[in-house]
Amino acid sequence: MSLFKARDWWSTTVGNKEEFDQGCLCVANVDNSSSGQDKIIVGSYMGFLRIYNPHPIKPGEALQTEDLLLEVQLCEPILQVEVGKFVSGTELLHLAVLHCKKLCVYAVSGTLGNIEHGNQYQLKLMYEHNLQRTACNMTYGPFGGIKGRDLICIQSVDGMLMLFEQESYSFGRFLPGFLLPGPLTYSSRTDSFITISSCRQVESYKYQVLAFATDAAKKETEQQKLGSGKRLLVDWVLNIGEQALDICVISFNMTVSSVFVLGERNFFCLKDNGQIRFMKKLDCSPSCFLPYCSVSDGTINTLIGNHNSMLHVYQDVTLKWATQLPHVPVAVRVGNLQDLKGVIVTLNDNGYLQCSYLGTDPSLFQAPKVEARDINYEEYDAEMNKLQRIIKEATKTKDILPVSKKSEDLVLAVEFLSDLNSVSQANDSEVRAEVVPSVTIKITLESRLTALKTKLSLHVQPPLALTHDKFILDLESSVSKTVTFSAFLMGNCPPSDLDSNALASYSTPTGIPKFAQCKFRLPLRLVCLPALPSKTASQRLTIDTNKPPVSLVTLFPDFADQTDEDQLNALGFQLLAGSRVTLLASKTSQRYRIQSDQLEDIWLITKELTLRLEEHFRKQDCKDFMCTFSGPIPLQEYFEIIDHHFELRLNAAKYEQLLSERAIQFRAIERRLLARFKDKTPAPLQHLDTLLEGTYRQVIALADAAKENQANMFQVFTKLKSATQLVILLISLWQKLNADQVAILEATFLPLTQDTQELGWEESVDASVSHLLKTCLSKSSKEHALTLASQLSIPRDTNRLKKHITLLYDRLAKGGRMSLSTDVDAQQNVILPGGCATIPESDQEERPASEDSTTVFTNHRHLHKQKTKPVSLGIPACDQEFEPDVKKHCRSLKEVRGERILMREEQPCSECQKMKKKKKKK
Numbered sequence: 001m002s003l004f005k006a007r008d009w010w011s012t013t014v015g016n017k018e019e020f021d022q023g024c025l026c027v028a029n030v031d032n033s034s035s036g037q038d039k040i041i042v043g044s045y046m047g048f049l050r051i052y053n054p055h056p057i058k059p060g061e062a063l064q065t066e067d068l069l070l071e072v073q074l075c076e077p078i079l080q081v082e083v084g085k086f087v088s089g090t091e092l093l094h095l096a097v098l099h100c101k102k103l104c105v106y107a108v109s110g111t112l113g114n115i116e117h118g119n120q121y122q123l124k125l126m127y128e129h130n131l132q133r134t135a136c137n138m139t140y141g142p143f144g145g146i147k148g149r150d151l152i153c154i155q156s157v158d159g160m161l162m163l164f165e166q167e168s169y170s171f172g173r174f175l176p177g178f179l180l181p182g183p184l185t186y187s188s189r190t191d192s193f194i195t196i197s198s199c200r201q202v203e204s205y206k207y208q209v210l211a212f213a214t215d216a217a218k219k220e221t222e223q224q225k226l227g228s229g230k231r232l233l234v235d236w237v238l239n240i241g242e243q244a245l246d247i248c249v250i251s252f253n254m255t256v257s258s259v260f261v262l263g264e265r266n267f268f269c270l271k272d273n274g275q276i277r278f279m280k281k282l283d284c285s286p287s288c289f290l291p292y293c294s295v296s297d298g299t300i301n302t303l304i305g306n307h308n309s310m311l312h313v314y315q316d317v318t319l320k321w322a323t324q325l326p327h328v329p330v331a332v333r334v335g336n337l338q339d340l341k342g343v344i345v346t347l348n349d350n351g352y353l354q355c356s357y358l359g360t361d362p363s364l365f366q367a368p369k370v371e372a373r374d375i376n377y378e379e380y381d382a383e384m385n386k387l388q389r390i391i392k393e394a395t396k397t398k399d400i401l402p403v404s405k406k407s408e409d410l411v412l413a414v415e416f417l418s419d420l421n422s423v424s425q426a427n428d429s430e431v432r433a434e435v436v437p438s439v440t441i442k443i444t445l446e447s448r449l450t451a452l453k454t455k456l457s458l459h460v461q462p463p464l465a466l467t468h469d470k471f472i473l474d475l476e477s478s479v480s481k482t483v484t485f486s487a488f489l490m491g492n493c494p495p496s497d498l499d500s501n502a503l504a505s506y507s508t509p510t511g512i513p514k515f516a517q518c519k520f521r522l523p524l525r526l527v528c529l530p531a532l533p534s535k536t537a538s539q540r541l542t543i544d545t546n547k548p549p550v551s552l553v554t555l556f557p558d559f560a561d562q563t564d565e566d567q568l569n570a571l572g573f574q575l576l577a578g579s580r581v582t583l584l585a586s587k588t589s590q591r592y593r594i595q596s597d598q599l600e601d602i603w604l605i606t607k608e609l610t611l612r613l614e615e616h617f618r619k620q621d622c623k624d625f626m627c628t629f630s631g632p633i634p635l636q637e638y639f640e641i642i643d644h645h646f647e648l649r650l651n652a653a654k655y656e657q658l659l660s661e662r663a664i665q666f667r668a669i670e671r672r673l674l675a676r677f678k679d680k681t682p683a684p685l686q687h688l689d690t691l692l693e694g695t696y697r698q699v700i701a702l703a704d705a706a707k708e709n710q711a712n713m714f715q716v717f718t719k720l721k722s723a724t725q726l727v728i729l730l731i732s733l734w735q736k737l738n739a740d741q742v743a744i745l746e747a748t749f750l751p752l753t754q755d756t757q758e759l760g761w762e763e764s765v766d767a768s769v770s771h772l773l774k775t776c777l778s779k780s781s782k783e784h785a786l787t788l789a790s791q792l793s794i795p796r797d798t799n800r801l802k803k804h805i806t807l808l809y810d811r812l813a814k815g816g817r818m819s820l821s822t823d824v825d826a827q828q829n830v831i832l833p834g835g836c837a838t839i840p841e842s843d844q845e846e847r848p849a850s851e852d853s854t855t856v857f858t859n860h861r862h863l864h865k866q867k868t869k870p871v872s873l874g875i876p877a878c879d880q881e882f883e884p885d886v887k888k889h890c891r892s893l894k895e896v897r898g899e900r901i902l903m904r905e906e907q908p909c910s911e912c913q914k915m916k917k918k919k920k921k922k
Helices: 207-212 220-226 377-397 602-619 635-678 688-735 739-749 761-774 781-785 799-813 824-828 910-921
Strands: 007-013 025-028 039-043 048-052 068-073 080-084 094-098 102-111 120-130 135-141 151-156 160-165 168-174 184-187 192-196 201-206 236-239 244-251 257-263 266-270 276-281 286-293 300-306 310-315 318-324 329-337 340-348 352-357 410-416 438-447 452-459 464-466 470-475 480-489 499-507 513-521 528-531 539-545 570-575 580-585 591-596 894-896 899-901
Touching: 025 080, 025 329, 025 340, 039 080, 039 352, 068 120, 080 135, 094 135, 135 184, 151 184, 168 207, 184 244, 184 257, 192 207, 192 244, 201 207, 244 286, 257 286, 257 300, 266 300, 300 329, 410 499, 410 513, 438 452, 438 470, 470 480, 539 602, 580 602, 591 602, 602 688, 635 688, 635 761, 635 799, 688 739, 688 799, 739 761, 761 799
Parallel strands: 286 329
Antiparallel strands: 007 352, 025 039, 039 048, 048 068, 080 094, 094 102, 102 120, 135 151, 151 160, 160 168, 184 192, 192 201, 201 236, 244 257, 257 266, 266 276, 286 300, 300 310, 310 318, 329 340, 340 352, 410 438, 438 480, 452 470, 452 499, 464 480, 499 513, 528 570, 539 591, 570 580, 580 591, 894 899
């Protein structure tokens, strides 16, 4: 039992499966009884109106029947209930009920009963108003300084204020610049209406200004077109910077009043003129509030309920009391019930109504005495050592949460029903193909312990799409449920990865949120089709292995024809939204070549080749299988993709600037035309209409161009991610990096899942690469001490980024190793594999960015000053033995296809002999 828990004085559940909101609760002496005791009026969205007169009950007792005075089902949902002097000729209190299309005013009266059933209460309709517009909320008060009666103001959903002078309709006015309705209240001291607009501004309108403005019923069409804000002027405006939940006006006395506004994170106290008296930042998300006068002079108390089921009592900005409620309140009121003043009445959205008071009833629980026993220090030492070992093992993983493959309560299993669907399930695909393939996936969920309400979310890479990506399931204990969906290629570009993820989130019976995760890889046939191998290609990569070559029919049975012997060493793949990729296997050597016209299209086939090779040799129980890459790294083509992506980003910024300029010009012309049209004396337009039409066409053309550029940027960013993952794979195979080092590279070059103008790929990767160069890959402690810029912004060009990437590869080639450790000396004293010595720093890092951007590094093993003979490679049927582009060359460097290839022979060639003779003559 909590000491600061709200003490339940009376409570009940209103209705069955009904919904309630902040306007559905009112506390007042609605039957005008002589005792002056308040009654509780509750209206629901189901149309039920109930009036309660609560009596204190003992804990555990049921609700007394005489507490419910009246229960009536009305024709429409009840939006708000209020009690005031709404009937002319009398100052008695009456009940106003607001429906969507109707306002009804009732008189509540009671008749003394002569039998055991008690008193009888009835509801009498005094008058009603049929509304032409859908109502949202209402407020009431002595509008215009009238005495002895209350007038009603209703705000419609489309921004019209409808004022009713009791039985008659007075007038209606449209609020200027209206978008969505907000809370509404009336200040009797300033005779003004105060509301919160969708622009997050508190606005005040004088009643006299509303009364003398143009009638909305006569000039409705003109006001909607030209805007009524020119005639209906606002008294004052205050921007609070957040949406408001409720607004209320409280008066200290006849000379001082305050306007209280409850926001999403703050509540504000304003003066009559809109100046802020004070504000308070709330720690929790509020749900309702109620300001009321304090016993201290010059202060106001405020009750604020939040979504943590807490009720806070503030005196101005000071928290005076906090109490725990059994529910999240949506409405709170204070009333006098059964001679008990200050009873707090709260209502939640499900209809739980509670009357409580604040108190500190002590708990009678006493902790039992602990039995005295002798201390066994040996057991304590053993337990302490065990706990220390557990702590050390947990700190080694560097994970905040423990990683487990299977959840204790929920199990996920993924199964592909077939290779491809006979009837494609692709909807609205942008791929230019006759038939876009799709595959059906089945996920089985099984709860092991108790019944769970589970939300299943599915995620695939952006060019891919799913027919359904979210499911809500009610799982029973030990009963499995299955969901089926289809995956297909939506965008007109190859995906950067086929890995997908299924995440099931749920809460245990104790309220602890948990999740179960399952990863799966979509089939390659989803994004490419079998094709004939191509002999010519501009991009080529060779993967070396340490095991005998495997037939491509064995590795890719879903793409190869079992009867075609030519496909043993050559296989073709046609990407649905890309180029053709050819895979070649050497007959004599342990090499595989992947070639295509586009660098980024090689990624998926290369990744699939390495995965299937590892799986093939794993089934043969071969543990020492390894793939390697001997270079060169295709930096030049990679930099071209980076430049293309950066150019599209610059175009997007230009389009945004031009759109802003044309929009300003368009609004200026509109203001000029509006002034001409509203002028009583007609004046020539002076070709303003032609200028307006031309500007409009420019805006539309720029918007279409920006949209097309955004689509192109998405496709190029996907290609950039594919090329980046390919380069990371080649580096890991080239330098034989472990899993942790590969993870560092992936985090460095793939920091963003999507590209935006505020934070782009270039500046993020530049900062990450610079951090690696200044820490674990630094040449000295001076570089380690340097600090990076704290703010990321789009660069002027990509020269700096390309230079840093080139330096990163150069230092990796010279034996650098990446690590999360910040010890520079430990990184510099790395022992290279194979007994190789560290290569001294060259002038490569001192070259300008334009030269570094075209440099392509090879494996550091090629840089040894040893004479080697060319290695003869196996000859596939369609590639003439993988012969190199340069068959004979000397010890010097020669540019071939933009790449620097270092080849050596025993004797210099004739060209080099001629060059030596020319140098001697000079």
